[in-house]
Amino acid sequence: MRDANSRQSQEMPRTTVHEHIVEIVSDSGEGAQKAGQALGAISAKMGNGVWTVEIIPAEIKPPARSREGASGIRVRIGDHPITNMGDEADLVVAFNEQVLYGRLQNRAYRPGTVLLLDNRWAADPDENIRAMYAEALEEFRSHGLEIIELPLDEECRKHTPNPRLGKNMFVLGMLCQIYNRDLERARQEIATVFRRKGDKVIALNHKLLQAGYDYAATAVPLRFDIPCWDADSPKVVMNGNQATALGIMAAGIEVVAMYPITPATSVSHQLGDSFPATGGFLHQAEDEIAAIGFAIGASYAGRTAATVTSGPGMALKTEFIGLAVMAEVPLVVIDVQRGGPSTGLPTKVEQGDLLGTLFGAMGDTPKIVIAPATIEECFHFPILARRLAEDFRGPVFILSDANLATGVTAFPRPTPQAEWMAPPPDQSPWEEGLAPYAWDEATGVSPRPIPGQKGGEYTLTGLAHNERSKVAYAPEPNEHGLRMRSRKLAALQRTLKPPVVNGDPEGDLLVVGWGSTLGAIEEAVGKARSEGLRVSSLHLRFLSPMEPGLKEIFSRFKQVITVELNYSDPADDPFVPASARRYGQLAFLLRAQTLVDVDCFTLNQGLPVAPGKVYAEITRRLPTHAHAAR
Amino acid sequence: MFGLKEDWSLKLPPRYFTLEDYDGGVARWCPGCGDHGVLMSVRRICRDEQIPPEKVVSVSGIGCSSRFPHYMKTYGFHGLHGRALPVAEGIKARRPDLDVWVTTGDGDNCSIGAGHWLHAVRYNMDMVVMMFDNNIYGLTKKQTSPTTQPGERTNTHPRGALLPAIDPITTMLGMTNVSFVAQTVDWNPVHLHDTLVRAWKHPGFSFVRILQRCPQYTAHVFSGLQDDPDALLVMEHDNGVPVDKALDRTLKNRTTHDPSDKMEAFALAARRDAIPIGLFFCDPDRPRYNEMTVEGMGMSVEDKLAGLEDQLDRFAI
Numbered sequence: 035m036r037d038a039n040s041r042q043s044q045e046m047p048r049t050t051v052h053e054h055i056v057e058i059v060s061d062s063g064e065g066a067q068k069a070g071q072a073l074g075a076i077s078a079k080m081g082n083g084v085w086t087v088e089i090i091p092a093e094i095k096p097p098a099r100s101r102e103g104a105s106g107i108r109v110r111i112g113d114h115p116i117t118n119m120g121d122e123a124d125l126v127v128a129f130n131e132q133v134l135y136g137r138l139q140n141r142a143y144r145p146g147t148v149l150l151l152d153n154r155w156a157a158d159p160d161e162n163i164r165a166m167y168a169e170a171l172e173e174f175r176s177h178g179l180e181i182i183e184l185p186l187d188e189e190c191r192k193h194t195p196n197p198r199l200g201k202n203m204f205v206l207g208m209l210c211q212i213y214n215r216d217l218e219r220a221r222q223e224i225a226t227v228f229r230r231k232g233d234k235v236i237a238l239n240h241k242l243l244q245a246g247y248d249y250a251a252t253a254v255p256l257r258f259d260i261p262c263w264d265a266d267s268p269k270v271v272m273n274g275n276q277a278t279a280l281g282i283m284a285a286g287i288e289v290v291a292m293y294p295i296t297p298a299t300s301v302s303h304q305l306g307d308s309f310p311a312t313g314g315f316l317h318q319a320e321d322e323i324a325a326i327g328f329a330i331g332a333s334y335a336g337r338t339a340a341t342v343t344s345g346p347g348m349a350l351k352t353e354f355i356g357l358a359v360m361a362e363v364p365l366v367v368i369d370v371q372r373g374g375p376s377t378g379l380p381t382k383v384e385q386g387d388l389l390g391t392l393f394g395a396m397g398d399t400p401k402i403v404i405a406p407a408t409i410e411e412c413f414h415f416p417i418l419a420r421r422l423a424e425d426f427r428g429p430v431f432i433l434s435d436a437n438l439a440t441g442v443t444a445f446p447r448p449t450p451q452a453e454w455m456a457p458p459p460d461q462s463p464w465e466e467g468l469a470p471y472a473w474d475e476a477t478g479v480s481p482r483p484i485p486g487q488k489g490g491e492y493t494l495t496g497l498a499h500n501e502r503s504k505v506a507y508a509p510e511p512n513e514h515g516l517r518m519r520s521r522k523l524a525a526l527q528r529t530l531k532p533p534v535v536n537g538d539p540e541g542d543l544l545v546v547g548w549g550s551t552l553g554a555i556e557e558a559v560g561k562a563r564s565e566g567l568r569v570s571s572l573h574l575r576f577l578s579p580m581e582p583g584l585k586e587i588f589s590r591f592k593q594v595i596t597v598e599l600n601y602s603d604p605a606d607d608p609f610v611p612a613s614a615r616r617y618g619q620l621a622f623l624l625r626a627q628t629l630v631d632v633d634c635f636t637l638n639q640g641l642p643v644a645p646g647k648v649y650a651e652i653t654r655r656l657p658t659h660a661h662a663a664r
Numbered sequence: 665m666f667g668l669k670e671d672w673s674l675k676l677p678p679r680y681f682t683l684e685d686y687d688g689g690v691a692r693w694c695p696g697c698g699d700h701g702v703l704m705s706v707r708r709i710c711r712d713e714q715i716p717p718e719k720v721v722s723v724s725g726i727g728c729s730s731r732f733p734h735y736m737k738t739y740g741f742h743g744l745h746g747r748a749l750p751v752a753e754g755i756k757a758r759r760p761d762l763d764v765w766v767t768t769g770d771g772d773n774c775s776i777g778a779g780h781w782l783h784a785v786r787y788n789m790d791m792v793v794m795m796f797d798n799n800i801y802g803l804t805k806k807q808t809s810p811t812t813q814p815g816e817r818t819n820t821h822p823r824g825a826l827l828p829a830i831d832p833i834t835t836m837l838g839m840t841n842v843s844f845v846a847q848t849v850d851w852n853p854v855h856l857h858d859t860l861v862r863a864w865k866h867p868g869f870s871f872v873r874i875l876q877r878c879p880q881y882t883a884h885v886f887s888g889l890q891d892d893p894d895a896l897l898v899m900e901h902d903n904g905v906p907v908d909k910a911l912d913r914t915l916k917n918r919t920t921h922d923p924s925d926k927m928e929a930f931a932l933a934a935r936r937d938a939i940p941i942g943l944f945f946c947d948p949d950r951p952r953y954n955e956m957t958v959e960g961m962g963m964s965v966e967d968k969l970a971g972l973e974d975q976l977d978r979f980a981i
């Protein structure tokens with residue numbers, strides 16, 4: 035059979051490309067995501083760089099054929115590591131034409147994007163649908179899309195009475211033909227994905243895979259090759275939330291308390307499944323307040339704990355966060371950010387919780403805040419956070435986001451280490467006379483008694499207290515407590531290195547980012563640099579305390595801007611005087627921290643940043659150089 | 665008690681605890697406040713049961729009564745208003761060796777923390793929960809609480825509280841997975857003590873509503889109960905709170921009530937002629953979350969590493 039395949043493939047010459055962006059879009063429930071995930075997994079296994087991102091409608095089941103109802107997936111495959119979703123798609127498979135309107139509006143396609151479209155609607159019994167189909171085609175052609183109409187539904191019907199359920203694997207077969215994917219791996223992937231559904235379902239999907247593959251051999255005149263990049267070193271493929279869940283386990287965290295909220299929930303799905311493997315317990319609390327309270331209780335009692343949430347949940351947890359800072363309870367708090375304010379954009383990305391996390395509590399609440407920039411870092415940051423929480427005796431915040439949460443990529447397989455794991459709680463007798471908050475003057479750090487430790491008895495309190503944890507309302511102990519809690523951040527910063535500049539250490543423009551925008555920023559900067567622009571970038575992992583040396587680094591660039599997925603007033607807004615202009619959240623912090631006139635480029639579309647948009651901003655800011663380079 | 669056994673042999677424990685070992689200092693409640701008596705009782709139980717002080721965790725919310733942990737020389741957690749229960753659950757979840765005592769007020773538990781209350785009953789984790797019910801917000805100075813009787817004048821309702829009071833007992837009895845509901849009064853140290861001991865011995869969420877005098881704001885509410893010998897109705901049963909002989913003279917108003925009979929408990933709680941004290945309801949066989957949360961505890965680092973490798977395998981390519 036494989037011989038037959040390769041013979042067919044040889045009939046048409048293949049074009050070798052560095053990368054391609056493929057989208058499969060459909061109504062929800064038609065399995066487009068499954069097909070795309072399989073394509074991504076197969077490609078990763080073949081040694082390609084891969085990034086997949088889901089296209090999710092806001093409602094669970096939007097009406098069929100609705101313009102905003104696109105459900106599907108984007109898969110970016112390359113002959114190099116892929117770190118983001120990229121710009122416009124090269125190839126789109128669509129199960130109906132209506133769902134493409136929303137994608138077009140999001141600028142997901144460009145002139146020349148090839149569209150493989152199910153043409154069953156052209157012959158629909160409903161006259162309206164036929165008219166809509168014809169009208170859409172005309173409009174898409176006017177946008178420059180190259181449309182290939184295919185009888186996908188009809189072809190699938192030859193193999194299954196219910197094409198709605200099987201079309202996705204037929205399409206996977208087609209894509210395997212078009213991109214020269216290893217069919218054997220595709221079959222294995224199907225067997226894994228449908229393992230719980232039984233042999234019959236697997237067999238049917240294998241049949242549809244083969245049928246799609248054979249059909250494309252004659253019916254679709256597209257053949258590409260995307261050479262592999264690294265097929266040898268051991269890797270894992272997962273999304274950021276899965277990486278976060280496994281990172282929590284690798285940290286030896288024992289208790290995770292949460293309340294379901296998009297886009298954080300899938301961390302708990304993974305833990306629900308995997309956590310017993312490391313002896314952990316997942317507590318689904320009655321609300322976010324109870325979740326963090328439970329985690330704080332567990333941690334107070336010596337069991338390492340975390341809570342996972344998104345913006346609205348962070349708002350609810352605020353009071354307990356204040357307590358954790360005040361009473362110095364180690365805790366890992368993970369915020370998978372989504373669009374705000376309020377319920378906002380539940381499924382979409384934003385970096386809007388930075389300032390809220392830093393400052394959103396009563397009084398002065400110095401906190402450690404870190405942000406993973408890649409899916410791989412989503413795995414490693416809980417391990418780091420757990421250590422920081424213990425060493426600096428307080429809550430540590432991980433700001434992830436919806437882009438990392440649902441993006442899927444391959445990264446080197448981590449090698450779990452015993453040192454990553456939290457030790458069991460110390461139950462040896464407490465040193466006689468040692469106070470429960472014996473703050474070290476230089477660092478603010480103090481050893482912590484754990485219930486069960488004889489002689490360590492103390493009452494933790496959220497009231498102002500002295501080092502013996504006795505309520506103390508007098509001016510001096512209050513000031514001392516504030517100073518000690520704050521000093522921990524300075525102590526931590528002393529252990530950090532200045533961030534590494536990507537590109538030359540000086541130039542015309544420095545782009546500063548944080549969190550999930552890393553891949554897009556570096557791709558844009560790389561492109562601009564290859565054209566001769568004097569631009570560099572820098573990506574912060576520590577937001578509080580910030581990595582040292584920023585002011586000195588900034589001084590070597592003519593302009594410094596942040597790229598952020600949150601709101602800022604445009605500099606040229608006629609209704610906003612400069613004195614009232616609000617900056618992006620990181621820019622706000624950097625300006626305060628460094629007194630450098632840091633500007634910002636922010637996006638608030640609920641979409642991951644596309645490298646093209648950052649590139650456009652770079653060239654807008656360095657126009658003369660751009661011309662010189664050409 | 666001192667290790668002298670019935671056969672006159674002496675078995676001395678390696679450590680022996682006296683009341684002093686639980687004494688966290690002089691409590692700063694008002695003179696005449698009912699909280700003092702409860703504190704003495706809890707210290708005594710710890711001593712009588714010889715619970716090592718380092719194994720006792722006293723958890724509270726915010727309010728006058730919630731200062732309780734500060735006056736115990738044990739571990740304590742004085743957290744947030746209304747949030748004692750989630751913290752106590754987290755403490756108990758993976759530390760079955762710890763003895764958890766929760767102190768909460770009528771405002772703390774029935775108002776701001778009411779949502780947690782409902783779920784804490786359902787979790788049914790092994791702990792004693794003492795609700796100090798003075799019918800008022802004490803710490804913040806005389807605002808209406810959910811258990812303030814309608815018509816009572818408070819600083820937020822100077823013309824009288826508007827709404828019917830929440831009845832914590834019928835509320836408890838109606839909650840899913842309820843396992844222990846008792847009521848006592850702070851001014852009868854014997855009944856108070858015996859009720860708390862009975863609660864401590866019950867494996868599960870042992871809820872005790874303590875009618876608690878606030879001489880400052882609600883003195884009149886409780887003076888009536890103290891003065892009239894028939895105002896309280898003592899519930900008696902072999903499975904209930906044992907009624908000390910010392911009470912025979914003072915508390916003569918009695919009824920027999922089997923604490924496994926929930927319907928009768930409802931009827932008793934609804935009585936308006938007298939306030940029942942003792943054990944309304946007890947079911948030691950309700951599922952307990954603390955037996956589920958310990959799963960996987962104590963796994964070795966080697967096993968955790970192996971388990972993690974297995975999970976990574978599922979994502980390996």
Ligand SMILES: Cc1ncc(C[n+]2csc(CCOP(=O)(O)OP(=O)(O)O)c2C)c(N)n1
Nearest residue numbers: 726727728729745769770771772801802803
């Ligand atoms: C979030 C929050 N809201 C309000 C308060 C103010 N507050 C403190 S104690 C209390 C009421 C206490 O009443 P109760 O729980 O009956 O306890 P008591 O003082 O009567 O023992 C209030 C409203 C607070 N500390 N925190």
Ligand SMILES: [Mg+2]
Nearest residue numbers: 769770798800
């Ligand atoms: Mg009260």
